[in-house]
Amino acid sequence: MAKRVAPRKCSVADTLELVGDRWSLLVVRELSHGFHRFDQIVYHTGASRDILAARLRKLEAVGIIRRRLYNEHPPRYEYRLTSAGWELCDVLLTLMKWGDRHLNPDNPPLRYHHSCGEVLDPVVVCAHCGGPAVRGAHSPFGPALAQD
Amino acid sequence: MAKRVAPRKCSVADTLELVGDRWSLLVVRELSHGFHRFDQIVYHTGASRDILAARLRKLEAVGIIRRRLYNEHPPRYEYRLTSAGWELCDVLLTLMKWGDRHLNPDNPPLRYHHSCGEVLDPVVVCAHCGGPAVRGAHSPFGPALAQD
DNA sequence: CTAGTCAGTTGGAAATCCAAACTCACGGGC
DNA sequence: GCCCGTGAGTTTGGATTTCCAACTGACTAG
Numbered sequence: 001m002a003k004r005v006a007p008r009k010c011s012v013a014d015t016l017e018l019v020g021d022r023w024s025l026l027v028v029r030e031l032s033h034g035f036h037r038f039d040q041i042v043y044h045t046g047a048s049r050d051i052l053a054a055r056l057r058k059l060e061a062v063g064i065i066r067r068r069l070y071n072e073h074p075p076r077y078e079y080r081l082t083s084a085g086w087e088l089c090d091v092l093l094t095l096m097k098w099g100d101r102h103l104n105p106d107n108p109p110l111r112y113h114h115s116c117g118e119v120l121d122p123v124v125v126c127a128h129c130g131g132p133a134v135r136g137a138h139s140p141f142g143p144a145l146a147q148d
Numbered sequence: 149m150a151k152r153v154a155p156r157k158c159s160v161a162d163t164l165e166l167v168g169d170r171w172s173l174l175v176v177r178e179l180s181h182g183f184h185r186f187d188q189i190v191y192h193t194g195a196s197r198d199i200l201a202a203r204l205r206k207l208e209a210v211g212i213i214r215r216r217l218y219n220e221h222p223p224r225y226e227y228r229l230t231s232a233g234w235e236l237c238d239v240l241l242t243l244m245k246w247g248d249r250h251l252n253p254d255n256p257p258l259r260y261h262h263s264c265g266e267v268l269d270p271v272v273v274c275a276h277c278g279g280p281a282v283r284g285a286h287s288p289f290g291p292a293l294a295q296d
Numbered sequence: 297c298t299a300g301t302c303a304g305t306t307g308g309a310a311a312t313c314c315a316a317a318c319t320c321a322c323g324g325g326c
Numbered sequence: 327g328c329c330c331g332t333g334a335g336t337t338t339g340g341a342t343t344t345c346c347a348a349c350t351g352a353c354t355a356g
Contacts, residue, residue: 004191004347005190005191005192005193005194006191006192006194007192007193007194008177008178008192008193009257010177010244010247010257010258011243011244011245011246011247011248011251011252011256011257011258012173012174012177012240012243012244012247013174013193014247014251014252015243015244015246015247015251016170016173016174016243018251020168020169020170020173021168021169021170022164022168022169022313025160025164025168026160026161026164029156029158029160030156033288033293037333037334038333038334038335039332039333039334042153043152043153043154044153044154044155044156045153045155045156045161046153046154046155047314048313048314048315048316049314049315049316049334049335049336050313050314050315050335050336050337051312051313051314052335053334053335053336063250071322071333073321073322074320074321074322074333074334075321075334076321076322076333076334077334077335084246084250086282087246087249087250087282088246089282089285090242090245090246090271090272090281090282091239091242091243091246092160093242093272093281093282093285094238094239094241094242094272095159095160095163095164095239096158096159096160096163097159097238098159098163098232098235098236098238098239099158099159099160099162099163100159101235102211102232102235103159103162103163103166104159104162107290107291108159108290109157109158109159109290109291109292110158110159110288110289110290110291110292110293111288111289111290112285112286112287112288112289113285113286113287113289114274114276114277114279114281114284114285114286115277115279115283115284115285115286116274116276116277116279116284118274118276118277120274120281120284120285121274121275121276122272122273122274122275122281123238123272123273123274123275124238124241124242124270124271124272125270125271125273126262126264126266126268126269126270126271127269127270127271128262128264128266128269129262129263129264129266130278131262131263131264133238133241133262133268133270134234134235134237134238134241135263136262136263136264136268137237137241137260137261137262137263137268138260138261138262138263139260139261140181140258140259140260141258141259141260141261142255142256142257142258142259143255143257143258144257144258145181145258152315152316170344185302185303186302186303186304187301187302187303196344196345196346196347197303197304197305197346197347198304198305198306198344198345198346199343199344199345200304201303201304201305219302219353221352221353222302222303222351222352222353223303223352224302224303224352224353225303225304
């Protein structure tokens with residue numbers, strides 16, 4: 001009997017397994033902005049405290065954040081992005097750009113200065129030629145497509 | 149009495165409101181790969197049929213996909229990305245890249261040829277200077293930060 | 297006439313989410 | 327000593343969402 005479903009094994013799915021919920025990426029956003037404490041993250045994201053506690057555990061378990069004791073007696077922890085966590089900021093930037101274009105076209109709620117002096121306009125390009133990634137991407141290949 | 153929470157208004161949060169669940173971005177992935185039909189999407193994503201139906205409605209309502217009748221009697225629909233939907237592929241590429249690096253470092257399950265002839269290596273850069281976006285991004289500004 | 301296709305819908309159990317209250321260990325003011 | 331405030335959680339009880347399998351309805355192929 002044939003399998004009913006065969007979810008495609010792919011890195012997008014694998015990554016979403018870790019951060020594809022309502023709050024995880026917002027946690028990364030807050031940490032990247034320098035808010036490291038539990039109550040600050042609750043305040044700025046709107047997540048409920050129990051869910052946030054669970055997400056912090058999960059993100060720590062998979063190596064996206066690291067818990068740091070900043071006070072003994074009583075033990076108080078704060079959270080920091082690991083290098084893997086910082087790399088998720090690329091994802092945040094593309095999400096932000098999409099939202100700026102399609103949901104807040106008139107005044108983006110948040111922008112960054114870039115080290116070049118301009119306001120950052122993040123684009124995804126091919127590392128080899130510098131051309132737009134999506135428009136030039138074609139003919140996907142790899143094990144994830146073999147199963148069709 | 150001070151408000152207990154004040155979720156930051158930002159495009160990342162707004163975008164996640166639309167696609168920040170377990171299945172929506174996988175739907176976009178499948179559509180971008182040329183799978184447009186309900187059963188194909190069920191098969192390749194693993195989403196349950198009722199949830200998928202609900203997500204397709206939502207994605208259509210917000211303008212990420214478009215429903216197209218391809219057969220009358222019985223009415224059969226297929227789904228296509230709108231231009232806004234295609235732009236989400238940038239998000240998929242950054243998610244894929246992160247997953248390739250951190251979850252599937254040995255053999256990425258999926259790659260793309262790029263129009264330049266190389267295998268696509270997507271990077272997020274500043275549109276003005278071409279430098280890495282994240283490393284050079286600093287001093288965020290805008291209404292989303294005013295509330296702190 | 298039977299089996300298969302296909303885009304959903306339905307029903308019920310299981311998991312998850314949420315807001316608010318509570319806990320525990322402190323520090324400070326009086 | 328006693329009360330209040332801070333801060334990172336945990337508990338609670340109820341609402342919501344998700345999951346899964348089975349079902350529907352209108353066809354088509356053999």
